[in-house]
Structure formats: structure tokens, C-alpha cells
Amino acid sequence: MAAAFGTVFMPEMAITWFDGANWSVPEMVSSDSLTLHPGAHVLHYSSTCFEGLKAFRHEDGSVNIFRMDRNIARLSQSSDLLGLPHLNADVVAQMIKDTVARFADEVPAPPGSLYIRPTHIGTEPAIGKAAVPSDKSCFYVLVSPVGDYFAGGDKALRLLLEDQGMRCAPHMGMIKSGGNYASALQPIMKARQSVQADQVLFCPGGDVQETGAANFLLIDGNEIITKALDQSFLHGVTRDSILTLARDMGMDVQERELTVAELLERAAKPGCEAALSGTAAVLAPVGTLIYQGKEYAVGHGGVGETTRKLRKALNDIQWGQAEDTHGWLTRV
Numbered sequence: 001m002a003a004a005f006g007t008v009f010m011p012e013m014a015i016t017w018f019d020g021a022n023w024s025v026p027e028m029v030s031s032d033s034l035t036l037h038p039g040a041h042v043l044h045y046s047s048t049c050f051e052g053l054k055a056f057r058h059e060d061g062s063v064n065i066f067r068m069d070r071n072i073a074r075l076s077q078s079s080d081l082l083g084l085p086h087l088n089a090d091v092v093a094q095m096i097k098d099t100v101a102r103f104a105d106e107v108p109a110p111p112g113s114l115y116i117r118p119t120h121i122g123t124e125p126a127i128g129k130a131a132v133p134s135d136k137s138c139f140y141v142l143v144s145p146v147g148d149y150f151a152g153g154d155k156a157l158r159l160l161l162e163d164q165g166m167r168c169a170p171h172m173g174m175i176k177s178g179g180n181y182a183s184a185l186q187p188i189m190k191a192r193q194s195v196q197a198d199q200v201l202f203c204p205g206g207d208v209q210e211t212g213a214a215n216f217l218l219i220d221g222n223e224i225i226t227k228a229l230d231q232s233f234l235h236g237v238t239r240d241s242i243l244t245l246a247r248d249m250g251m252d253v254q255e256r257e258l259t260v261a262e263l264l265e266r267a268a269k270p271g272c273e274a275a276l277s278g279t280a281a282v283l284a285p286v287g288t289l290i291y292q293g294k295e296y297a298v299g300h301g302g303v304g305e306t307t308r309k310l311r312k313a314l315n316d317i318q319w320g321q322a323e324d325t326h327g328w329l330t331r332v
């Protein structure tokens with residue numbers, strides 16, 4: 001059996017440290033350990049943010065990173081919102097490219113890829129700084145070869161609609177930061193145990209937002225509906241890419257409020273589909289919604305045709321099997 005997603009790491013990573021005044025010259029170091037003071041800010045006050053993006057091997061042997069600029073911009077925004085030292089986008093890009101290039105020979109062929117995990121943490125040893133940012137930080141780029149996300153079959157997911165709690169504090173939603181996942185864990189654990197849900201779709205006050213680590217898209221015929229960007233949820237690069245491809249195909253893309261009531265009403269229609277978008281899966285089909293103790297099939301409850309078509313359109317670009325008309329790939 002293949003190793004679980006994200007448990008195998010390449011032996012080296014690019015790293016740089018900010019000492020309060022300057023960033024060190026990035027270097028390649030062993031990726032099996034990191035020395036931190038036990039009082040490091042990140043370990044107490046969660047001054048951490050990260051990214052998830054992928055590099056793909058093409059048939060001509062080249063290795064290509066998908067939408068790196070978008071992930072770097074989001075990391076930079078996360079860092080700024082957490083009060084972490086400012087990252088130089090060019091340095092980050094070079095560190096990502098250097099780390100991928102180092103292991104270019106080991107990037108799996110499609111449907112596999114090299115998953116890239118840039119990480120920025122507050123390292124200042126200062127446990128008195130609960131309400132003050134960390135002056136020192138560390139940024140590194142960890143990489144992990146991953147296989148086919150759908151190796152176990154393309155099975156439609158079960159989502160519990162949670163309209164009472166929320167995934168995280170509303171002003172933190174657009175930051176890709178560790179504390180948000182800690183905040184979502186309890187509701188997800190409860191949903192798995194009580195109704196065998198795969199994920200929780202957070203819909204505070206009836207407003208359909210996202211799951212613990214993926215955005216939500218409703219596909220109803222030619223319409224594709226998803227929440228408009230605001231600071232309460234994570235602005236997925238996959239979400240943006242899928243909406244762009246959907247517009248290219250002539251679909252009616254609607255970024256707007258979607259209520260639980262409208263979702264359940266539309267989901268009952270025979271041709272309706274729903275999907276979760278994120279770097280790991282691109283699009284994962286949703287077959288069942290669970291709300292207030294009742295189960296609702298989305299369309300026929302299986303994997304939707306449009307979901308498959310959109311996923312393939314994105315995979316084709318990532319894998320070098322369709323023209324990269326939007327300039328999304330960076331050759332390493």
C-alpha cells in the first residue's frame with residue numbers, strides 16, 4: 001500500500017532565518033529536524049502559516065510548478081496578517097524552485113506529483129509575547145512526493161452541514177494558519193463519529209462557506225455557484241483556477257452568498273453536482289449532504305460529469321496535456 005499523503009519527505013529543504021534585522025542567505029539543510037527554543041513564539045501563540053502547491057512532471061521530462069505566484073502572494077498576506085517578518089517574494093520563489101530542482105528526478109509522473117509545503121514560523125523565544133508579534137522567524141520549503149489522490153476510487157463524499165459553529169474566527173479565515181485547523185478539529189471529529197461524515201461544511205448562520213481544508217462549489221447545470229471572496233474563508237488557488245476554466249467553457253460562474261436553504265433545494269434536482277476544491281484533489285465530488293439529522297443526495301448521489309470534466313481540464317494543464325493558455329506553469 002502507498003504511504004499516506006504527506007508522510008514521505010525528501011531529505012533536504014531550503015531554509016532561511018530572520019534574526020530581527022536580516023534574513024540569512026538561504027541554504028539547503030537536512031529536512032529531518034529543526035532546532036527551536038522551547039519558548040519559541042510559534043509553539044505558544046501559533047505564529048505559523050504555510051502553503052500547499054504542486055510540481056508536475058511532463059512527458060518531455062520537464063518539471064513544472066502550478067501557480068506558484070498565487071501561493072507566494074497568499075503566504076505573504078498570511079505572514080503580514082500574523083505580524084510575522086515580511087517575506088521577499090523573489091527569494092521565496094527561488095527557494096521553492098531550488099528545492100524542487102534538487103529533487104527533480106524524484107518528482108512522480110502524473111497522476112502523482114511533488115507536493116510543496118512552504119512554512120513560515122515565529123521563532124523568537126518570548127513567552128511574554130502573547131499579544132505581540134514574533135521579531136524572529138524561520139521560513140523553509142519542505143517537499144513530499146505524492147501519488148494518485150483517487151487511488152482508492154473516485155468516491156462521492158458525505159458532508160455534514162454545520163450552521164451553528166464556525167471553522168475559525170471570521171477575521172482569520174483567509175490566513176492559511178495552523179490555529180484554524182485546530183479550531184475546526186472538534187466539529188470534524190464529532191461529525192465523523194456521529195454521522196460518518198467525511199468532512200464538515202461550515203455554514204455559520206446558514207451562509208455556505210467551506211470545509212476544514214477545501215472550498216465548496218455547487219454545480220447546477222450550466223451554473224457554478226460559490227461564496228464570494230471575503231476575509232472569513234480561505235481563497236483557494238484551485239477554486240480560482242476552476243472558476244477560470246468554467247468561464248472559458250462558457251459556464252455561468254456566480255460568486256455570491258449561497259444559503260443552506262438554496263443549497264438543499266438545488267441539490268435535490270437530478271442533474272445537480274457539488275464538489276470540494278483544493279490542491280490535493282483538485283475537485284473531490286460530494287454525494288451526500290447531512291443536515292439536522294436528515295440525509296440529502298446531491299443529484300444522483302454519485303460522481304458528477306461536470307465535476308469530472310472540470311477536474312480533467314485542470315489536470316490536463318498541470319500534466320502538460322493541454323495548452324497552458326493562462327500562463328499558470330513555471331518550468332523549474
Ligand SMILES: *Cc1c(COP(=O)(O)O)cnc(C)c1O
Pocket residue numbers: 052176210211212213214215234235236237238239277278279280
Ligand atoms: C488550502 C485550503 C484550501 C484550498 O486552497 P488551494 O489553494 O486550492 O489548495 C481551502 N480551504 C482551506 C481552509 C485551506 O486550508
